[in-house]
Amino acid sequence: MSLLEVRDLQVWFDLPHGGRLHAVQGMNFAVDVGERLGLVGESGCGKTTALLALMGLLPPSAEVDGTVLIDGTEILRGGEDAMRAYRWTDVAMVFQGAMNAFNPVKTVGSQIVEPMEFHGTATGAVAKREAADLLELVGIPAAAAGRYPHEFSGGMRQRAAIAMALACGPKVLLADEPTTALDVMVQAQILELLVSLTRDLGLAVILVTHDLPVVAQVCDRAVVMYAGRTAESGPIDTLFHDPRHPYTRLLFEATPDLIGDAEVVSIPGAPPRLDRPLVGCPFEPRCDRAFDRCKVDTPRLAVVAARHEAACHLNDVAPAGIGSGVG
C-alpha cells in the first residue's frame, strides 16, 4: 500500500461570469515512503491546483471529487472541517514563493511552534527546542528562531518554510515550485535538502515544477500533466529515454542543453481552454504525431511498461513504443 494515493481527482471552479473551469480532470498517482515524485507541466496545467486539492486548500468556488488516501485513510471526502485534523500532521506543504508564507509581524520560531502547539505534538519549551532543531536540520542557525521573516534572505526563508512544514512530523511533503526565483546555488542547496529529508526521515515528497532539470535531478518518478490530466507517468529515466507521449518528448527536447549546440525548440500553440468539454486528445492541436483518431477519441491512461503509463493513441498503434529519446 502506498503512503499517499490519489484516485480520480477532479476539481471544478465556478467562473465569475458563469460557466465552470474543469481544472483537474481525473488524476491518479501514488507516492511511497521515501519516494520523490515530480509533478510536471506548463503553467496553468493544473498542477498547483491538484496539489492544493490534496490538502483541501481550495477557494469556495471549487468543487472536488475523487479520493485521497493517506496510509489507507480517506481524507478528502470529509470536506474542509474534517481535513483540518490531517493538515500538517499527515501532509504538509511548502508554497510557491515562500517569501510570503510567513506572517511578517511574528517571529519565524513562533510560526514553527504554532502548529505544534495547536495539534498538540509539543508545547512550551519543548516546542521551542524542537523548532530550533528543525531550523538546524535545514541549515539555519537555531538562534534565528527569534528573528522576523524580513531579516532572512530568500533562500533562508525557503528553508525555514521547509522546517515549518516538518513541524508536526508529516508523512508527505508537498512542495510547489520550491526553487523558482532562487539563484542556482541556493536552488541546489534546497534540492539537496529535500533529497536528504526523504532519505533520512522517510518522508515522501511531491514536487511540483515546470523546471525539468530539477525533476530530472531530484525525483525518482514523475507525472507529466497536460490540460488537467495525466499525460504520462513513470520513472524519470524511462520518461527521458523512452517517452510514450509526444508531450513528454517535446518537453524534454525544449529544455536547453547547457553544453552543446542543440537548438532550443519550444512547443508552438497554447494549452486548450478548460471551461469547455474536450473532444479527443487535448494535446492534438500541438502534437507532431497526431492522426485522425486523436481528434475524436480521448486517449485513456494505459500501462505501457512496468509502473509506466501514458495516455496516447500511439501506444495502441505500435506497442513497441514511439518516439526516440533525446540524444
Next chain:
Amino acid sequence: MRRTDYVIKRIFFAVMTVFVAITINFLLFRALPGSAVTNFARAPHASPELRATLTHEFGLDQPLWKQYALYLNQLVFHGNMGISFADNQPVTSELAGKLKNTIGMVFVGTFLAIVIGVVTGFLAAWRRGGAVDHASTSSAIVFYALPTQFIGMMLILLFASVLPTAGMRNQVNAFFSGGSTWSNLKDIGLHMILPAVTLALTLFGEYTLVVRSAMLETLGEDYVLTARAKGLPQRRIVVSHALRNAMLPIATLVALSLGFIVAGAILVEIVFSWPGIGQAVYEAVATRDYPMLQGAFLILTLSVVFFNFIADLLYFKLDPRITE
C-alpha cells in the same frame, strides 16, 4: 539601537511641527501690516497697567525678530498665550479648562466610531459581496459625505424632546458647586450622548472603508493560506493573523484622521453648545478675540501632534519591519 533612533527622530519631527505651527501663528498675527489684529496689547477695555505689562512681555515696541524671540520665550517657558480680548483673562487657563471638556466628548465619540468602523468593516470584508457588505459600505459612504453639522442638526430635530441638546447646566469646572458628583456626572453624560453620537456618525464611515480594505488585503495574503494549511481553525486565523496584521493600516488611518476628528469636534461643539475648545474657537472668531483664536489653534495643533506621535510609536511597536 536602531529602534531608539526611530523614536528620537519622531520626537524631533513632533517638536519641529509644533515649532512650524507656532511660527505660522506668530507671522499671521504679527507680521501683518497695520490693523488691530497685530497689537496683542490692544485688548479692548484693558487698563493702562495691563497694556504696559503686555507690551513689555511681548516686546510690542521692538523689531520683529525680537518680538518673535519674546513670543517664544513667553510661550515655551511661561505658558503665556496672552490675554483674551473678551474678558481680559489669561488665554492659557481658560483654554485649559475648555480642553478638559472637549477631551471627554471626543474620546467617547472617537471610540464609538472606531468600534462601529472596525465591526462593520470586518463584517463587510468577511462576507464580501453580500448584503452585509453592501449595507455597511453604503451607510459608511453616506454618513461620511453628510456634513457634520447637518448630522448634528438632524439629531437635534429627531431627539430634541428626548435628550438634552445644548450646553451643560454645570460646566465640568464647576464640579463641586451644587449637586452631588453623581448627579453632575449623569448630567454630563446625558448631555454628551448626542454630541458624541454625532461625532461617531461623522467619523465611522472612513474607518469602515479602511478596515474593510485592510481586511480584504490581509485575507488574501499567503500567510493566511499557510495558516489554513497548518490546520488552524478559522476563528484563530482571523484573530491571530488577519486582524493582527490589519491593525497596522488601521492604526495609521486613525492617526491620519486626527485632523478630521478636530474638524468634527469643532462643528459638533458649536451645534450642541458644548463648552470645549471648538466652542472657544467659534466664540473667538465671532468676537474677533485674536489671542484666544491663536491660543486655540496652538492647543489643537499640539494635541494633534501629540496623538500623531503616539500613533507613530504604536505603529512602530506593532510592525517589526520598521527599522528607520
Next chain:
Amino acid sequence: MKTVEPAVVEGTALEARPSRGGHPIVRVFRERPSAVLGLSLVLFFVLVAIFGPALAPYSWTQPSGAVFAPPSAQHLLGTDGSGVDVLSEMMYGGRTSLIVGFAAALVAMIVGGGIGLLAGYSGGATDVGLMRVTDYFLVIPDLVLMIVIATVFGPSLSHVILVIGLLLWTTTARIVRAQVKSIRERVYVRRARSLGASHRRIVFQHILPQVAPLLIATTVLTIAYAIFDESALAFLGVGVPGVSWGTMLEHAFERTAMTEGAWWAFVPPGLAIGLVVIGCYLMGQAIEDALNPRLRVAHLSIRTWRIRKAPAATTHLDPEPDREEAV
C-alpha cells in the same frame, strides 16, 4: 518557428508603451456603474448651478414669504429663518458651493501636483526638503488653520478658495510624488534620458500623461473635501459672503430651525452637499480602483469548497459532460 517568451521582451525595444492618459478614464466610466452614478449626481448639481439661478422662482436674498413657512405650492421647499425662498437659495447657493469646491480643488491640484512633480522628479535635497514641509502641513489640523487664516484676512470668495486650496494640496503632493518617482525609473523614460531628451520633454511627454489619471482621481476627491470645508467655514461665520449651501446650514442653525421643526431650511442643503460628496467619492474611487486593481482571492471565508455528491458516473478519463451554467 521559434516562439519567444514574453519575459524576454521586457526591457527591450518591444516593450509596450502605455496609451495616452485620456483612455483609461473613459474606460473606467464604461466599465463601472458606480462611476457613472457618481458622475450623474455631480452633473445634476452642476446643471442646477448653471441654469438654476435663471429659473429660480424668487430672490435668494430677499424675503418672499413668512419666516419658516413649510413647503407649499408657492414655496416648494418652504422658506428659511428670514423668509427667503429655500428653493431659490438652493439653486443659487449650489453655484457658490460648487464654484468654491471646484476652484479650490483646482488650486490644490496645481500646487500639489506641481510640488509632487518637482519633488518626485528632482529627487535628492529638493525632494527631502519639499516632503518635510508637506509632512508638517499634513499634521497641522487643516480646518483650524483655515479658520485662523480666513478670520485674519477676512472672508471673500477668492480668500476662501485660496485658503481651502492651499491646505488641501498636501495629499495630492504625496500621491503625485510617489507616482512620478516610479514612472521616472521605467525603462522607456530612462532610455529617453540617455538619448538626451530634455527634462521638459520627458515631463510633458512621458510623465504627465501617466500621472494624469491618478491626479484626476485625487482631484475629484479633493472637490469633496473642499465642499465639506466650505460648509464648515461657513458654519463658523468665516465662509463666503453671500448665499451658499454652507451659509444656508449656518443660517438655519442660527435661527434654530431644528427646534422649530423647520427641517426644510437645512435638510436640502445638507443633503445636497452629501450627494455631491458621494458623487465625487464614487467617481474618484472608481478611477483609483481601476488604476490599482487589487483582485485578491480571500484565502479564508465563510463558505468553503464542496465535495461532489453524486456517485462518480464517469471513468477517470472521459471528458466530463459538464453543464455549462454555474452551480
